[in-house]
Amino acid sequence: MxxxxxxxxxxxxxxxxxxxxxxxxxxxxxxxxxxxxDQSSGACVIATACARAAGLGDDAPELALARAFRDDFLARSPGGPAFVTEYYEFAPRIVDAIDRLPDRDRVWRQLWRDFQEGLDLVRSGRPELALERGKHLFAELKQRYLGQPRGKGSA
Ligand SMILES: [Zn+2]
Structure with missing residues (x-):
């Protein structure tokens, strides 16, 4: 260190x-x-992987909005910093697990749709709801791809 x-x-x-x-x-x-x-993986590893699967680069406007959401809203909401820390601990392993799936393209496309729905909530002034959905989705991904019990740590 x-x-x-x-x-x-x-x-x-x-x-x-x-x-x-x-x-x-x-x-x-x-x-x-x-x-x-690592700046690129630090951005939002799951969103970045989704964007790549959708044919977009790391500079996609969706990713910039996601970063702004993280730094301006998430990091300052109750429990936000703890969630960010947990996210960066598990998200890279979730990305690796999905990348090993035979149907990874389909999974990434579905996640990209979920991600865009979350961003729509941010755009329409409902970041709390976007955060709720994001936490829920992250808990599901952890359970599905890493075998982590749902709700542990992220509540
Ligand atoms: Zn400061």
């Missing part, structure tokens, strides 16, 4: 963090990305 001093790009607060991780700023709660964290 290499701890370095960073400055939050949102509020300017300076603090120490692991340079390989993503953490919530102690002052404003927004996500601060360590200089050595």
């Amino acid at each position: 290499a701890s370095i001093k960073v400055q939050c790009s949102h509020c300017g607060h300076e603090f120490y963090m692991d340079e390989y991780k993503r953490v919530s700023c102690p002052r404003c709660g927004r996500v601060v990305v360590g200089p050595k964290a």
